[in-house]
Amino acid sequence: MIGLTEVLLFCISSIVILYFYLKYNFSYWRRKNIPYIKPNYIFGNLKDMVLMKKTAAYMFKDLYEHKIAANEPYVGIHIFNKPGVLIRDLELIKKVLIKDFNNFSNRFTRMNPHNDPLGSNNLFLLRNPMWRELRQKLTPVFTSGKMKQMFYLVEQIGNKLDEHLLSVPLNKQGGKAFTKELKELCALYTTDVIASVAYGLNANSMKDPNGEFRKNGRKLFNFTVGRAVDFMSFFFLPQFIPIVNATLFTKEASNFLYATIGYAMEEREKSGVTRNDLIDVLLTFKKQNYSHDMIVAQAAVFFTAGYETTSSTMSFALYELSQNQEAQQKLRREIKEELTKSNGKITYDLINSMEYLSIVIQEVLRMYPPLPFLDRECSMEDQNEYYQLDDKLRIPNGMPVYIPIYAIQRDEKYFDQPNKFIPERFLPENRDKLTYNASMPFGIGPHNCIGERLGLMQAKIGLVNFLKNHYVAPNEKTQKEMVLDPLALIIAAKGGIYCDIVRDSLL
Numbered sequence: 001m002i003g004l005t006e007v008l009l010f011c012i013s014s015i016v017i018l019y020f021y022l023k024y025n026f027s028y029w030r031r032k033n034i035p036y037i038k039p040n041y042i043f044g045n046l047k048d049m050v051l052m053k054k055t056a057a058y059m060f061k062d063l064y065e066h067k068i069a070a071n072e073p074y075v076g077i078h079i080f081n082k083p084g085v086l087i088r089d090l091e092l093i094k095k096v097l098i099k100d101f102n103n104f105s106n107r108f109t110r111m112n113p114h115n116d117p118l119g120s121n122n123l124f125l126l127r128n129p130m131w132r133e134l135r136q137k138l139t140p141v142f143t144s145g146k147m148k149q150m151f152y153l154v155e156q157i158g159n160k161l162d163e164h165l166l167s168v169p170l171n172k173q174g175g176k177a178f179t180k181e182l183k184e185l186c187a188l189y190t191t192d193v194i195a196s197v198a199y200g201l202n203a204n205s206m207k208d209p210n211g212e213f214r215k216n217g218r219k220l221f222n223f224t225v226g227r228a229v230d231f232m233s234f235f236f237l238p239q240f241i242p243i244v245n246a247t248l249f250t251k252e253a254s255n256f257l258y259a260t261i262g263y264a265m266e267e268r269e270k271s272g273v274t275r276n277d278l279i280d281v282l283l284t285f286k287k288q289n290y291s292h293d294m295i296v297a298q299a300a301v302f303f304t305a306g307y308e309t310t311s312s313t314m315s316f317a318l319y320e321l322s323q324n325q326e327a328q329q330k331l332r333r334e335i336k337e338e339l340t341k342s343n344g345k346i347t348y349d350l351i352n353s354m355e356y357l358s359i360v361i362q363e364v365l366r367m368y369p370p371l372p373f374l375d376r377e378c379s380m381e382d383q384n385e386y387y388q389l390d391d392k393l394r395i396p397n398g399m400p401v402y403i404p405i406y407a408i409q410r411d412e413k414y415f416d417q418p419n420k421f422i423p424e425r426f427l428p429e430n431r432d433k434l435t436y437n438a439s440m441p442f443g444i445g446p447h448n449c450i451g452e453r454l455g456l457m458q459a460k461i462g463l464v465n466f467l468k469n470h471y472v473a474p475n476e477k478t479q480k481e482m483v484l485d486p487l488a489l490i491i492a493a494k495g496g497i498y499c500d501i502v503r504d505s506l507l
């Protein structure tokens with residue numbers, strides 16, 4: 001029989017072993033003589049984020065600006081008790097993301113391989129060699145030629161956004177305006193765009209905001225405490241995923257996506273029509289005997305990666321325009337001039353010829369990159385080998401590396417008055433090379449955003465349709481200083497973005 005003394009001895013020795021284990025891990029950077037930011041013995045350097053006091057964007061900004069880091073090209077940090085590297089220097093960032101991509105071709109982020117086949121098998125999360133194979137096959141879906149083909153589908157939805165706004169009763173500002181939460185409004189539009197261009201389906205979210213597409217999308221990215229824990233586990237603590245049973249897609253959302261994508265593929269097969277779009281590529285995957293999970297996962301990631309990022313961009317753009325009326329007038333003047341020339345018709349060339357629109361979006365993505373940091377994991381062919389970043393730092397196999405893009409894009413070293421909305425800084429004559437390189441809202445290198453062109457096109461079409469008959473003005477609920485939601489890992493405004501939407505037709 002085990003007595004109380006044995007139990008006590010076991011507990012004490014376990015605590016002592018754990019203490020020395022943690023102490024050893026937390027002294028990693030000191031032993032390597034690399035500058036590091038002192039960690040907390042439970043959370044490492046993630047305390048404020050884990051306790052949900054600060055969003056990841058702010059947490060990484062604090063680390064980036066920490067006095068120990070401020071003059072360093074990189075700094076050692078701890079992800080709970082795991083050592084990691086935060087890279088600050090632009091040349092070293094390029095080295096990791098582009099030049100030596102082969103040693104950093106996987107993300108550190110993971111999903112639940114057992115309960116979440118759609119989450120873990122998609123292009124964002126797949127690991128090599130599978131990622132490389134699928135990336136090559138999916139790239140043709142997003143060429144500029146394909147964008148031209150998709151344009152009219154997106155514009156159809158843009159037109160519906162305009163009609164939707166025109167149908168809302170005016171009950172503010174003496175019958176001139178109405179008010180809405182802008183992120184949700186933009187999400188209705190982007191959900192319909194993705195359903196149409198990726199699956200060839202009409203989600204009709206603007207008519208039915210509680211339709212299946214929008215309902216499932218909302219569940220994915222509505223950051224409750226539980227959802228915040230899920231996302232923290234995906235990005236920072238993969239060991240925790242099975243314990244909290246975190247899944248990107250709930251059972252219900254997975255069932256919806258399996259059924260929807262299955263239906264879209266069946267219909268396409270029956271029709272025999274070729275559109276060279278995502279569904280056609282998925283049908284070729286089927287012929288090449290990829291598993292059903294793998295096929296549906298690729299369609300699922302376009303849904304998740306495609307609508308939330310763009311609705312975030314559009315709603316932050318409208319927020320900044322409401323705060324900067326001069327910029328809004330300038331943009332609306334440009335829209336008016338172009339629409340007058342085209343007799344009111346929004347065309348592919350018209351969207352691409354608007355310079356001010358383009359720099360407004362670049363500036364919004366600088367101030368509010370939807371994914372505020374990038375992560376990679378060091379992978380060496382020989383697991384005992386190290387990657388030599390410079391003459392001092394050797395990064396071992398499996399170590400996470402972080403690029404804090406939100407912090408870099410708000411660094412006054414690269415951007416004068418970084419917290420101010422100044423689209424003109426992106427005009428070719430004002431934009432020096434440094435500024436250009438320091439803005440990377442779509443990531444850089446082979447793992448960058450595959451949907452960049454589509455994201456930009458849908459944001460532009462959405463904003464032109466929004467602003468052609470309306471403008472935005474701040475009201476009593478509009479945040480004066482933007483504060484980001486501490487629960488949201490994909491950045492979002494705390495409490496949402498409210499503005500008055502004032503009816504005022506340009507033509």
Ligand code: HEM
Binds near residue numbers: 124369446455
């Ligand atoms: C304004 C809109 C968007 C922004 C700011 C954005 C941003 C990003 C970022 C930062 C990454 C990670 C890049 C890296 O690790 O280097 C990414 C990856 C990705 N994005 Fe986007 N995205 C946008 C729109 C879209 C759209 C419309 C789609 C598809 C319909 C899409 C699909 C993806 C996919 C599949 C990946 C993973 C690519 C890979 O790892 O190979 N994104 N995006």
